[in-house]
Amino acid sequence: MKEYWGSLASVLGVLAFCQSLLQVLFPPELRFAALKLFNRIFNVFNSYCYFDITEIDGVNTNELYNAVQLYLSSSVSISGSRLSLTRALNSSAITFGLTNNDTLFDTFNGVNVLWEHIVTQRQAQTFSWRPMPDEKRGFTLRIKKKDKSLILDSYLDYIMEKANDIRRKNEDRLLYTNSRGGSLDSRGHPWESVPFKHPSTFETLAMDPAKKGEIMEDLKDFANGQSFYQKTGRAWKRGYLLYGPPGTGKSSMIAAMANYLGYDIYDLELTEVHNNSELRKLLMKTSSKSIIVIEDIDCSINLSNRKKEMRSGSGVSTGDEGGNSITLSGLLNFTDGLWSCCGSERIFVFTTNHIDKLDPALLRSGRMDMHVFMSYCSFPALRILLKNYLGNEDSDLDEGVLKELEEVIDKAEMTPADISELLIKNRRNKDRAVIELLEALKNKAEMKLKSGESAAAAAGR
Numbered sequence: 001m002k003e004y005w006g007s008l009a010s011v012l013g014v015l016a017f018c019q020s021l022l023q024v025l026f027p028p029e030l031r032f033a034a035l036k037l038f039n040r041i042f043n044v045f046n047s048y049c050y051f052d053i054t055e056i057d058g059v060n061t062n063e064l065y066n067a068v069q070l071y072l073s074s075s076v077s078i079s080g081s082r083l084s085l086t087r088a089l090n091s092s093a094i095t096f097g098l099t100n101n102d103t104l105f106d107t108f109n110g111v112n113v114l115w116e117h118i119v120t121q122r123q124a125q126t127f128s129w130r131p132m133p134d135e136k137r138g139f140t141l142r143i144k145k146k147d148k149s150l151i152l153d154s155y156l157d158y159i160m161e162k163a164n165d166i167r168r169k170n171e172d173r174l175l176y177t178n179s180r181g182g183s184l185d186s187r188g189h190p191w192e193s194v195p196f197k198h199p200s201t202f203e204t205l206a207m208d209p210a211k212k213g214e215i216m217e218d219l220k221d222f223a224n225g226q227s228f229y230q231k232t233g234r235a236w237k238r239g240y241l242l243y244g245p246p247g248t249g250k251s252s253m254i255a256a257m258a259n260y261l262g263y264d265i266y267d268l269e270l271t272e273v274h275n276n277s278e279l280r281k282l283l284m285k286t287s288s289k290s291i292i293v294i295e296d297i298d299c300s301i302n303l304s305n306r307k308k309e310m311r312s313g314s315g316v317s318t319g320d321e322g323g324n325s326i327t328l329s330g331l332l333n334f335t336d337g338l339w340s341c342c343g344s345e346r347i348f349v350f351t352t353n354h355i356d357k358l359d360p361a362l363l364r365s366g367r368m369d370m371h372v373f374m375s376y377c378s379f380p381a382l383r384i385l386l387k388n389y390l391g392n393e394d395s396d397l398d399e400g401v402l403k404e405l406e407e408v409i410d411k412a413e414m415t416p417a418d419i420s421e422l423l424i425k426n427r428r429n430k431d432r433a434v435i436e437l438l439e440a441l442k443n444k445a446e447m448k449l450k451s452g453e454s455a456a457a458a459a460g461r
């Protein structure tokens with residue numbers, strides 16, 4: 001610190017000397033030209049260059065300014081004793097940033113840069129279409145001239161990307177719906193959004209742990225797979241088909257996926273979409289890092305459509321452009337055809353209770369990348385539910401009861417939704433909850449057995 005003050009004092013001394021020299025050597029009319037000359041000479045010897053990123057660029061907000069602010073807020077090297085704190089609307093996280101005229105060093109690809117946050121009072125307001133803030137804020141980036149190209153080529157892109165990540169992490173996720181039909185809002189947007197706060201996570205999801213792990217890995221590979229998709233020339237999207245009886249956790253799985261990846265959800269209500277071009281507009285207005293969901297796909301699309309199309313020779317890839325109904329081909333064009341590339345990093349999830357009713361075009365390999373069967377509650381899934389609802393670990397349960405549960409659970413064919421209901425009802429009395437559950441499972445298994453026997457007898461008659 002001492003050295004710093006010492007060198008500052010000597011620089012100030014030199015400046016004062018130069019100023020008096022200027023006054024002595026040059027008559028007033030030549031002083032300005034001399035100053036310009038000095039400035040040029042100084043620039044030749046100065047090894048740094050500076051970039052100003054102002055908060056308001058003309059009359060528009062400068063996106064780069066906000067991005068730098070967010071990026072620097074995540075910097076671990078912030079050591080200032082005074083930081084500014086902000087919490088955006090709809091956000092559950094607090095970000096901190098540089099206060100006025102504070103500086104911060106950053107390193108990128110081994111190159112050191114210095115950021116300074118400069119705040120000055122705005123001059124008397126000139127005429128403008130919108131009121132300007134009283135303060136003029138901006139960042140100044142100081143870098144070595146020799147590093148200029150490296151930094152400008154990738155550092156600023158890197159900052160923008162990082163800032164988007166932070167924004168996504170800080171903001172609560174949104175759930176979009178197209179329940180307004182084809183009408184647009186005042187900003188021309190066809191989707192309505194609400195904050196998405198579904199508490200379902202992979203941890204709370206009751207299903208076979210191996211299958212769960214496989215799906216989580218698949219999702220992570222997808223989210224981190226930008227370069228893979230680019231290298232292989234594939235559109236950066238992935239399709240999941242979740243099928244199984246009602247109450248087995250298909251919708252809960254979608255919420256868990258969104259929470260796991262930090263993606264928004266677009267819940268596409270196909271019955272509200274009138275034709276293929278409307279569908280195209282809707283899908284084009286979805287953002288990247290999102291999950292586009294079509295629930296009960298078997299009920300949403302008239303399955304005879306495609307057969308008619310095939311007969312009329314229009315084929316799968318063309319779709320019904322101007323017609324007044326939405327077709328399976330119109331939908332597949334988006335999940336699979338050329339239009340699927342109009343955005344990146346999108347996950348499509350279709351759900352159905354009746355996979356047998358689906359058109360083979362939806363099921364053929366490569367169309368939906370992963371088919372996930374959400375089954376009746378299995379023993380490993382039951383353990384998760386017992387833990388979630390009663391806080392029970394295996395060691396809390398009597399071994400005999402555990403064994404009985406294991407024997408009866410598959411025969412009973414009860415859904416996780418049914419079991420959850422039973423456990424919620426008795427959650428204050430853990431022992432009773434387990435005993436009632438066992439009873440319910442046994443009753444259900446017996447009923448299944450009887451109905452199976454009578455069906456077999458009827459078939460044999």
Ligand SMILES: Nc1ncnc2c1ncn2[C@@H]1O[C@H](COP(=O)(O)OP(=O)(O)OP(=O)(O)O)[C@@H](O)[C@H]1O
Nearest residue numbers: 204205206245246247248249250251252416417420
């Ligand atoms: N696998 C599961 N793990 C944890 N909870 C579950 C699971 N399946 C169902 N539930 C519970 O049951 C409720 C209903 O489940 P969910 O809506 O996910 O079923 P679904 O398969 O989407 O049913 P549907 O086919 O009727 O849409 C959930 O709110 C959740 O509490």
Ligand SMILES: [Mg+2]
Nearest residue numbers: 250251252295
């Ligand atoms: Mg559902």
